[in-house]
Amino acid sequence: MSANIPSIWVDADLNMYPNIAEPTEWWRLGNLKTDGVGAIIKASRDETSPGMVANRSIPIRELAKRYGDPGSTKLYEKDDLISRFMHQCQ
Numbered sequence: 001m002s003a004n005i006p007s008i009w010v011d012a013d014l015n016m017y018p019n020i021a022e023p024t025e026w027w028r029l030g031n032l033k034t035d036g037v038g039a040i041i042k043a044s045r046d047e048t049s050p051g052m053v054a055n056r057s058i059p060i061r062e063l064a065k066r067y068g069d070p071g072s073t074k075l076y077e078k079d080d081l082i083s084r085f086m087h088q089c090q
Contacts (some may be wrong), residue, residue: 026042060085
């Protein structure tokens with residue numbers, strides 16, 4: 001049995017992001033030097049970055065209405081399309 005353990009991505013400046021999306025300010029959990037480990041773990045656990053809040057609260061159907069193109073012939077994996085919509089949402 002394996003647990004679903006969230007992972008955190010760290011950039012060269014020690015900014016930390018959840019490993020569910022792109023490393024942009026919208027997803028940033030904090031900075032290891034200035035915010036400390038505790039604040040970053042809390043931000044990750046409580047999903048408080050704007051990107052995480054949107055990811056949790058905006059229904060996929062709403063993202064599809066806003067950013068989808070019913071006439072498109074492009075093919076996406078479901079997770080890739082959701083990531084694209086979330087990127088457009090920022």
